[in-house]
Amino acid sequence: MKKETRRCITELVLGFLVTAAVTAMILFWQYETYQENLASRARLLLAENPAEEVFQILKEDGDLNTEEVQDILGDYGYEHVRDSLEGQRFLRNCGWTAGGAVALYLGYAAVVFYEKHRHKKEMEEQSKKAADGIARIREGDYRQDLMDWYEEEESEDRILDELDSLGNYVEMMEAQAQQEKQETKTLVTDISHQLKTPVAALNSCFEVLKNEDLTKDERREFEGRLEEQMQSLGQLVEALVNISRMETGMIELKLTEGRIFDVILEAVNRVWVKAQKKEIEIEMEAEDKLEDLILPLDSKWLCEALINLLDNAVKYSPPGTTVTIRAARMASFLRIEIQDQGIGIARENYHKVFQRFYRGDEKEVQKEEGSGVGLYLARKIIEGHHGTISLDGKKMKKEKGSVFVVQIPYR
The missing domain is CATH 1.10.287 (Helix Hairpins)
Known part of the structure; x- marks a missing residue:
């Protein structure tokens, strides 16, 4: 049995029970009223002083029981309910009450069936519209106006919301x-x-x-x-x-707890020979406690990023200059500066230098061998450590050369 049919039957049964209970209460109240009226009539028939008896009835004193009332009325020929005007009125009221209850229940049942039919029709229309929407998505129409699908007070059209979300997701995937x-x-x-x-x-x-x-x-x-x-x-x-x-994701950085000082030292050792050939000194300024600082890092690839930065500093610096490495612990990250005394970078190229295959137009840059991938690769690696890399424009305004800033969070 379908869920909608079960719900309809449940509503009909509950409606019948409620209608029957209310009708029974009304009939019981009418019967009690009928019995009270019969008792009043019987007392008046027995009374020697009717006026005094009416007064006592109004005070509700001395009620007779049902058997006494039936015996008194029977002596006067009122043996059946229909024999008295009061009984006829009682039967007529019971008929109207029962008829009204039946009519009310039939009206309720009609409303239930109408709502079931209307809901079924709406679901069929929504299913058809959903199917049409999916077909349009299949044809490449991802942006659809679904507002016309909703009724003014409708709040359960989740299938339409899901369809809209599906269209946006498919469009996003296609764009990606x-x-x-x-x-x-x-x-x-x-x-x-x-x-x-x-x-x-x-x-x-x-x-x-x-x-x-x-x-x-x-x-x-x-x-x-x-x-x-x-x-x-x-x-x-x-x-x-x-x-x-x-x-392409074939290289996955594996961040493990490691000493950042060892990574920096390894990078310096890798470019030391090249720096010595140009008589360039590499100096490091750092706090003593930095030697024991532990960070989540991939030592191989982070070392590769620092090597690219140091190699650039040595490559574009004149002989006899100094490359300085500064490391400082900040509140939530480690700050590493690599400063050289080379040709520097024009302000309009601050962001371009981190692009893939970018090389400056300066003749000092063009005469050096390079592919323009070192800084790009360094940026990708540092971003993989949830860090950032940038140029310190304020220092570069005051001093000759370039200042690269790397920030790596502690966690």
């Missing part, structure tokens, strides 16, 4: 898929552009080396260039692979 498709296309284009220059340089070197008329010194020179291009290409490919794996 389109965005991912565009990002993949852009990534492939960027990678192709980045690989074009070193591949062309390698091809040129190979073409020159095919010339048998080269002297030993010339051949050695081009072989050296070839080796340099191969190393640059290897570094570029490694960076591109890391970026691709990071963006």
Whole structure:
């Protein structure tokens, strides 16, 4: 049996019980009134002084029981209910009461059946509209005006709300898929552009080396260039692979409790040789208790991010300068500054430097080897630690060089 049918039967049974109970109460009250009137008539028939008896009746003194009343009235020929005017009135009132109860219940039943039919029709209409809406979603129409579907005082159209939510979700998923498709296309284009220059340089070197008329010194020179291009290409490919794996989720940062000081020290050691070749000093300013500071981090990838920052600082700083690392404990995060005395960054490029494959137009930047992926990769790694990376514009206005600021929360 359907839920709607069971509910309808329950309402009908409850309505019948309520109607029957109320009718029974009314009939009982009418019967009590009828009996009281009969008793009054019987007392008047027995009374020697009717006027005095009426006075006693009004005072409700000396009521007779039912058997006494029947015996008295029977002596005067009132043996049945219909024999008296009072009995006829009682039967007539009972008939009207019963008829009214039946009519009232039939009216109630009609309302119940009407509501059931109306609700069924509304559900059918809503189901049809929902099916039409799903069909339109399948056809690509995700934005639908559902306000016309609601009645003015309707509050249970959850299926319509869910349909609206479904349309928005499907639209969002399609937009996300389109965005991912565009990002993949852009990534492939960027990678192709980045690989074009070193591949062309390698091809040129190979073409020159095919010339048998080269002297030993010339051949050695081009072989050296070839080796340099191969190393640059290897570094570029490694960076591109890391970026691709990071963006596709193949690299998942595993944050575990670790000493941040050890990560910073490892990053310094990795760029120390390059700094020494340019006679650049790397200094660190930090509190003593920083050595024991424990943070949730992925030591391998966070070290990679700091290496990229330090490598940039050394690359774009003139010989004989200093790169300074400052670390300070703040209320809820660790602040790391990496400051150099190099060429600096124009204010309008503060955000661009963290974009993928971005390199400045300055001749000092262009003459250095680079792919424009180091700072981008550093940003992605630090964001994976729920931190931030930015440039300190206030310090860069007052002092020469760049100041990168990394903030990593304690938890």
